[in-house]
Amino acid sequence: MKLIACLLFLVIFSSTTNAQIITANSPARLMVYAMKPDGTQALMSTESLSIVYDQLQMTGEILLHNLQTDDGLLKNLLDSAREDRITFSGLIPDGQFVFHSTLNSKFVVETELNYGELQSRILIDYDISNRKTSVANSFDITCSGNISLRDNLGMTRDLGLDDHISFQFFQNVQTKTY
Numbered sequence: 276m277k278l279i280a281c282l283l284f285l286v287i288f289s290s291t292t293n294a295q296i297i298t299a300n301s302p303a304r305l306m307v308y309a310m311k312p313d314g315t316q317a318l319m320s321t322e323s324l325s326i327v328y329d330q331l332q333m334t335g336e337i338l339l340h341n342l343q344t345d346d347g348l349l350k351n352l353l354d355s356a357r358e359d360r361i362t363f364s365g366l367i368p369d370g371q372f373v374f375h376s377t378l379n380s381k382f383v384v385e386t387e388l389n390y391g392e393l394q395s396r397i398l399i400d401y402d403i404s405n406r407k408t409s410v411a412n413s414f415d416i417t418c419s420g421n422i423s424l425r426d427n428l429g430m431t432r433d434l435g436l437d438d439h440i441s442f443q444f445f446q447n448v449q450t451k452t453y
Contacts, residue, residue, distance in 0.1 A: 302446070303445060304324065305337065305444040307319045307320065309349060311437075318344065321341040321342050323341050324336075331368075340359065357429075361389065366384070367384055380402075381400070381401065382400075384399045385398060424436065425438050
């Protein structure tokens with residue numbers, strides 16, 4: 276009887292250790308908010324922000340031509356961009372979030388931002404909620420932060436916008452164990 280229990284334990288243990296975790300990332304939805312001198316808010320957005328998670332490493336890319344806006348000042352900002360993309364990467368703090376059974380989590384990720392030759396650091400606030408089902412583990416990720424047009428993107432001329440713009444993105448990530 277003990278032998279059968281030990282064998283059953285080993286079979287269950289070995290099958291879970293050899294399981295493969297597949298992560299599916301959907302493109303993130305990005306919203307960028309800028310303040311105008313008259314106090315009104317200008318908005319640009321994209322549905323195709325690319326963010327990938329590899330264990331604790333987060334990497335992403337914004338293709339500037341994918342940003343959409345109806346605001347003339349923001350259109351001018353996009354048309355005058357020296358580069359066609361912004362890339363970023365950061366390390367998620369250990370123990371905070373690794374697509375396991377974390378239910379809800381909030382933390383800050385120090386992120387390296389690259390725009391052409393310019394490199395800077397920004398903080399991104401993560402707010403993650405988890406919906407675990409028998410089929411998949413689904414994570415809703417909402418992130419927010421601020422960047423400086425001058426310090427982070429190297430824009431020194433007056434653009435008619437407040438120097439600090441804020442952003443928020445939303446992404447759904449699913450993991451399945453096979």
